[in-house]
Amino acid sequence: MVNFKLYENFIESIAVVLSKALTNDEREKIAKNFQSFNERLRQLSSDNLKRIKQEAEIKRPYCKHKLTCTQSCIRSFLKSFCTTYILKYALGFIPTLMTGKIFRNPRLILLLGGRDTTQLSLFLSSFTFLYKVLLCSLRRIFVSNDWKISFIAGLVASTSLAIDRNDTRRLMIALYLSTRNLHFISRHLWRIHVEPRWDPNDDSQNEVKEEKTKPKYLISSPRIPGEVRKYGEEINPFSFEFSSKIPKSLETKDSKKVETVVTTRKLDNKIDIIRKFVRKCAAVSLMMISSGQIAYGFVLHPETLNSSYFSFLLLHGNFKKKEPLRAKNYLNAWTNVITNIATNNLSPLYNEYKIPPELKEFKENLGMTKSGMLMCSLQHGNHYYCSGGALSIFKSEILRAVALYAPLNFFMTVVFKIDKFVKDPKNTLLIVTKSILRSTLFLASYVTVAFSSVCYFRRIFGGDKIWMYYVNGFLAGSTVLLEAPGRRLELALYCFPRALESFFNCGVKKGWFRNIKNGELIYFGLSMATMMTLYQHDPESIHDGYR
Template identity: 35%
Template sequence: MDNAWENFLEAIAGLLSMALTNKETEKVIAGFNNFQQRLQRLSSHNLAKLNLEITAQKKRVSKCKHEGKTCSQNVTRGFFKTWMIAYVVKYLIGVLPAVLTGKAFKNPAIFKKSGGSDTVGFAFFLSSFLSAYKAVLCTMRYYRPQHEGDRLNAFVAGSVAGLTLLLDKNKSRRTALTLYLFTRSIQFGSSYSMKKWAEHREAKRSTQRLALRDAVHSSGKEHALVTKSGWDDILAKVMSSSAATVLMSLTAAVNLYSCVIEPDAMPKSYWNFLMQHSGLPQKFGPMFQPLLDTFRSQYVTLRELPGGMENIGIPAGVTSKDFVSTNISPNIATLYPSNLHHDFQLCALLHPLTPCSGHSMDVITGEFGRAVKMYGTLNFIVTLVFQHKKLATQPKEVARRYIKSTLRSCLFLTVYVWAAFYTPCVMRRIFKRERTFMYLLNGLLAGLAVLIEAPGRQMELALYCLPRALETTWKLMLKRGLVRNIPNGDIALFCASMGVMMTIYQNDPSVINNHYLTVLTRVFGRN
């Protein structure tokens, strides 16, 4: 380029020299030379500046993975796409049960109500959350082009996007979303920690093998380069294999204690679910709630008394009906058969129609039937949705797996409910007293039923129960004055949970199981 400029200027100077004197020519040539040098400086400076801008621009966008779209397009499309999908899904969730049960045809207003302000608001929250995450993530990358990794970017983006939960005015849904994502952040964070711990142990073993190799080489003797598992390897194996069972037992202990003794601390929907599977509401109808209230009241009374049959039992030769009528409640006594005798007062109040042995069989047979209805329907829908292609090509195999999965899940739930409601009867016979630990121990034992389920489902079942247990635990501590509610505490927890989840999703997706990784990828896309 410099040669071109020189040739051009020399040609002009040659033409002008024919019309000018020597002195004038020299002045013109000197002026052209100065002009040439200035142009060269300006051109070089501008080209260098332009090159720096292009390079910087490349660096700024290099971390973004939304190929084919600019950052603003990615945010805008994400907002509208998410809003439409969220609205349709929320609408269908509201309408389909009513359609399947026939209620929607008797009351057509359900179609309009399901698409009302709550559905619009939820869709707006979800789309705002997603677009805010994308926008903040791209912005962080733009202003931090030189920083390696994406951890801080993803954490800030997830945390800031979590503030959009304020847009959802449904407080119970906000709590449910927060607790669900909090449990998932714990799961993903634990998986990440276990992965890093495994890498640390492997690095330590590699160092040991190298040291052993050097020692063998220096001694000149042949020796197998084998390193034994350390205590940390054994601990990691035990933790991995027992995590689901331990978590299920702990959550069951909290949930079942609250279900019977302090139901006001438990989410109402989950309490209804557990009670339906106990079979008590179906048996006693409108008398169910008074019966349960009487049970809790009598438990509080007996808990303060010393142990012994004289305090918690029903005297021999006295029917349960007569004892309850005289000492507890004449109204409740109308439920009892005339000649039935229970050994313990609370056994009489928990299962008035049968002795403990009959109650045990009643729970098993009744719950198995209820479980078949629930899991049979659920697994049938899952099979149709996710295995419809295989159903056409391998119907026998699909049917076999469906039956096996359904029976296995039914057996799990039956044993869970049986242990929950029969263990207190056994504990009374052993300890001859009423104590709080008896209503925690039944949950610990009931949680072991998760071992019946397929290994891949054990942790999912535990994580399903965990949000309810967390909410229940918090309310129990509130009642005892151990904690205080924090204004917008659910928002803060939601933000922190999303920050952790998005950090792992963007940087270490391998620690997320395939199912949830697929869901996250479909929701958040490649950013």
């Protein structure tokens, strides 16, 4: 009512002003138009109230959103589209601004927000919209919140991936979310099948748990020589037994509470220790397996890797530093020489008078080394000792790693931790600096181990073998232990999709697998269906950042 009164007063004030300059007939026409306009607004308001009332009467027992289903779906579409578009544009705009490309080519301002950015935004917003529409509709039709509803909604909504016409990005999205889904499934299985085994509230195991965790009361009891414990441990006949049972004369309510607290606390600690151990082993193992395939694919089958990731490896593998304009050809020379040595078609020893045809255009990189191996002379020809070559790689990679991690960490701090930075800039900068140094040490060690370990394998086995380029990746992957514990699994899950892509492409090349056009839609659909089912029925299984 207050809004209508203000509106009427506003209309009256306009009428008073206009009355000074209009005739009586003109005033009457304007008054009639205002009255009809006012009646129309009242009618629209009344119809809107009736519609809202009718929608409120519709039963939605399983929908958790506060808005109506229609409003929630439309709002999610617009929010997802705008958020994705802004983030994608910002991620492209900031590097071009920092490098100065945008000043040399102002058209980039428009190109960054063009078709590619629009397609990615439309894919994510369409997925969200379709999923919510199907979820709400199926809940209303079947009056249920069964897991099958979430599964079907996620499966159908995943077809929106076809909107993105960037094949490389579409494949990486499908692979990344599929590997993430495996992570969430393992968390779900852990929560459902492993943790309950140590649940202190489980009556079936209370006796065993209480025997292990109750406070010990010193009670002397005689021993029979040679007596054996329940678990097979022999007892010293001269020892005393510490009974885990509280005598009834000493038993009180407080003592029972203490036993329960101690039991729960010890069991929680046990679960935490096992969880941390499994998490650490899983992260390191996954990183080692992924790195093995990536190292093998990069050196012997470089065409099996994603083009952008392949370019990243050329940079950090020191190839672009040695041959800025011919880095890819330089790596192809490596591939040909290693393959010929492994198949005994080429001598593994270096002879400056018999340079293989593949290396003639790169003979300036060759040099005599202590090992006398051809690949050592190609890999670090300017260093006589393999250790000198390893140290050179380490030093050059430190500079590249700092250039990679410093802007990334500062950008993430400004975007996601700006409040902490404003409140305590000194400690925040210290934490960021430590993170940069730790990540730099990891990446430099990773690259150094990957290349230098092969030098020692050559000296031991007398030349290059194919398996060496798996093992060096395994060893390099173990350097993830230098990273912060919270980042190890993230790095492993980042590398795993690249390794899967390389492995599959190697299999297609060797005739093991068959390439199916748009096949990523199949496993992306199954992954999203499973993930959205977990999101609805066991959200704790999904990492906080994805919820």
